[in-house]
Amino acid sequence: MKIGFVNLEELKKSIRDDTILISIMFANNEIGTIQPIKEIAQIAKDAKVVFHTDCVQAVGNVKIDVSDLGIDLLSMSAHKFYGPKGVGGLYVRSGTNFEKIQDGGHQEKNKRAGTENVAGIVGLGKAIEIADENIENYNAKLLKLKNYFIREITSKYENVKINGDLKQRLPGNINISFPGIDGEELLLKLDSQGICASAGSACSSGSLEPSHVLMAIGLESKYARRYTSYNIR
Numbered sequence: 001m002k003i004g005f006v007n008l009e010e011l012k013k014s015i016r017d018d019t020i021l022i023s024i025m026f027a028n029n030e031i032g033t034i035q036p037i038k039e040i041a042q043i044a045k046d047a048k049v050v051f052h053t054d055c056v057q058a059v060g061n062v063k064i065d066v067s068d069l070g071i072d073l074l075s076m077s078a079h080k081f082y083g084p085k086g087v088g089g090l091y092v093r094s095g096t097n098f099e100k101i102q103d104g105g106h107q108e109k110n111k112r113a114g115t116e117n118v119a120g121i122v123g124l125g126k127a128i129e130i131a132d133e134n135i136e137n138y139n140a141k142l143l144k145l146k147n148y149f150i151r152e153i154t155s156k157y158e159n160v161k162i163n164g165d166l167k168q169r170l171p172g173n174i175n176i177s178f179p180g181i182d183g184e185e186l187l188l189k190l191d192s193q194g195i196c197a198s199a200g201s202a203c204s205s206g207s208l209e210p211s212h213v214l215m216a217i218g219l220e221s222k223y224a225r226r227y228t229s230y231n232i233r
């Protein structure tokens, strides 16, 4: 049974002469798994390949030191750490080769055309400032709640299955399979008790397919279709 980590040997083997970029999620949005980013960055560096990480789940939840970890490019989205919707950020290590994807005006140092969304940018900055100030207390609180929740649910229901790794995981993420119980039905019942949970990521809402993340870590589809993901807020 896999728990959702990138296989570093496989990563090394998959680098070719024409590889210019390695892009790996910092933390998974479904099962909360935090990848061995420092090791991955080192592999990229050794191969002289730029390393990008989708840090959308991790920024605001995990302390991140781009220099220590060796990250070249890092993307984030403000609304995932209580900032405004519609604004994100890309950290670019100086000296990293960078090609803009939007042509037009040269403002913003020729990195992105278009007039900048000042309110959004200020909102993102303020949100990250607040998140950073509170990160340790917030994480300690989330961890306590998460451990309590897991302890209670696994002691009361023998068949439930916690997906992903329990240690290298976002503090506020739980992903559980309830074999034999219909996910949607469970959600309705939880909702009537005032508990918010989801049976899939927002990106795949409406889809009846089992989660590709759970399938990739080797869950049978009966587990992957009947799971509930809960982000403590």
Ligand SMILES: *Cc1c(COP(=O)(O)O)cnc(C)c1O
Pocket: 025, 027, 028, 029, 054, 055, 056, 057, 077, 078, 080, 088
């Ligand atoms: C939410 C999310 C995104 C998408 O960000 P949006 O700004 O909501 O479009 C990308 N990657 C991960 C890991 C996410 O959790």
